[in-house]
Amino acid sequence: MKLKKLSSMVLVAAIALTGVACGKSGDETQAPAAKSAGFKQYADIVLGEDFTDLEAEISFFNNRTDLDSEDYGGTTWKEYIEEFNKMYPNIKVNVITDTNYAEDAKTHLQSGDYETVMLIPAIDKADLSSYFESYGTLDVMNQQINYADHWEYKGEVYGVPSTATCQGIVYNKRVFEEAGVTEIPTTPDAFIEALQKIKDHDSSIIPLYTNYAAGWTMGCWDDYTGISATGDEAFTNNTLLHSTDPFKDYGDGTHPYAVYKILYDAVAKGLTEEDYSTTDWEGCKGMINRGEIGCMVLGSWAYPQMEAAGENAADIGYMPFPITVDGKQYALAGPDYCYGVNKNAPEDEKQAGMVFVKWMTEKSGFAYNEDGLPIVAGSTETKLQFDTVTLLQETPAVAGEEDLLNQLNAESELNYRAGGDRRIQLIIEHAAMGDMTLDEIVAEWNAAWTAAQDACGAERN
């Protein structure tokens, strides 16, 4: 083993040396010129015209093991690749999937021997350029795709999103219609009323399934308290940190309080499952598909899973969170995993990889098929009924406060948007037992938050 390692290292060193020697011996100014002649970046590639005779074998590493399976409800990897090969018959794509993607992808990167195209795992932006080929400058890429700045570093774009998700509520259209809910509710009161209608219509249907027992599904509720509840892009990373009593009742059906109030009221009025302590995450998918559940508060990533869980895919719908701020609805939208092209691959493979990424984005319909938001700039192709909703992305923390949210979370133990599952579970428990009102609960949180702000030196305004 050791000998092998050593010999391979020597080999790598030798290759690197010869590479350097070649670069030195050649005319240095010509190297980039030669590259621009043969190699085309993302924006310059015209699909179906350029490189149609390119011969290469590339590998594509991703997390969607379900698309490997023949009985996947939607389009499988095999079908995507067959379609791709109609346009590019000589580029062979080997798809590799992994259930433990987030961890394994990083291992692949560290080993130096990684796939031609892969979904960029959580790495530091500063390391992007050593692993991945740039698709082009931010200005150019902004014309091509949405969310170009997600994996941007020093003006270069290294990631193209595979799809994008947003925050709303997955629901069963048929259940809502049969109960006489014809308009999608846009305020907390209307939403609770709709749930009540479902319950009155057929008491065997669970209007809102909480998924209490799974835990992480509870923490998801926090995700709606920022953009959905306030329309403020900076809420989580800035506004919240400096607000006095951010969880208080604003009295107008907005802000975090309104989100938690929906949950509290739904439980207190018996509009959720009878026994929250034994909810079943895997089971709930089939239940909503069969119409035994009215709706669940989950990100749009859950939408295709609910569709695929049974025969009634057409019944499943996705609606915005029922909060209206000054007459407008907002939702948090963000890219899912992004494609990155291996910088250290041979030139023709790199080119083939880039062609493949552009094809996946523009021709494959992947984002549409997976119920995502459009990636191609200017496209409106999506199954999500979010036309009336303003989609926003969160702004990062201001310089010097990158860690402040984490510190406040640890100090206050509220763990806001950081695994605070227990806190949301307690809302359900107190609502079910009726021993604490929501105002009493949030008063405790506000006190903890204020104490944490004082302890961490966060200014309040």
Add this chain to the structure above:
Amino acid sequence: MKWHKTRKGQQAIVIVCFVTVPLLLLMLFTYIPFGQMVQYSFFKMNYLTPPDKREFVGFKNYIDVFTRDDCFKALKLSAYYCVGALFQLALALFLATILSFKVKGGNVFKGMMFFPYLISGIAIGFIFKFFYTRGFVFDSILQMIGFDLENLPYWLKDQRVNNWSLVATSVWRYFGQNMVLFIGAIMSVDAELYEAASLDGANKLQQFRHIILPSIKTIVTLNVILSITGSLSAFEPPYVITGGGNGTGTYFVIMNEIAHVTQKVGLASAMAVVLLIIIFVCTILQKAFFKYVFRDADSTDESYSAKKARKSRMRLGRKESGR
């Protein structure tokens, strides 16, 4: 003569050589990490805080453990598990006594009752999650024997019963193991003693009280101490079945939450140290208690023997077989 060539010298060298390895492992994997944990408990830090940025806070973490209402409230839940442990031992001892005499299909029963101990705690958690779900296994069985679903509680939701539900899973899992240990101990009792006792007209209960129980007192003591300690650090049932929700968060579950979600590593370490001290104290108290109880039993035995020659002969027989 050189010392290392003498018998004594050789002996010493061999001993040192053999002892070094396990001691090193023990130091490396037990005492050094433990020392580190004790050290952490005096700092305010999370997992990723670099060593130079950790803030020394003295005994603040320990004061917090005693003043926060969630830490010690959680320890109260251990009372449920202690009661469960005692019930579990009684049940195990009862069944072990029956099964160590000739019973039809005894080995099958032993196997069946020991079986739960072999299943992983996580799997047991999932089994019981469904077992207790409204209208599932447990409710159906109770309905079959005439209970009305309306009158049955929600086993995991109702805070009056949910801790007992969890304790029951723990009893179900461990009583088989206790039982097997007891059977092993009872097997080592000389069978002639029972014969002699029954000739003397002792009934089964008397045999148990005067022959079996004194013979296996060491193993009983051990089991009680282990069970009580175990119930102070109950973790798996609440963690897997309820996730510590609904008032079932034991000390360990709360500690886990504080360490891994909130990332107050210092506070969690302090909680661990406090628990360790509590366990020490409990163990010492139990030791003292058993010393007292069994000494008493022995002395009454002796006073009986003074009165009745037969009993004294029996005791002698037991002592001989014990040695």
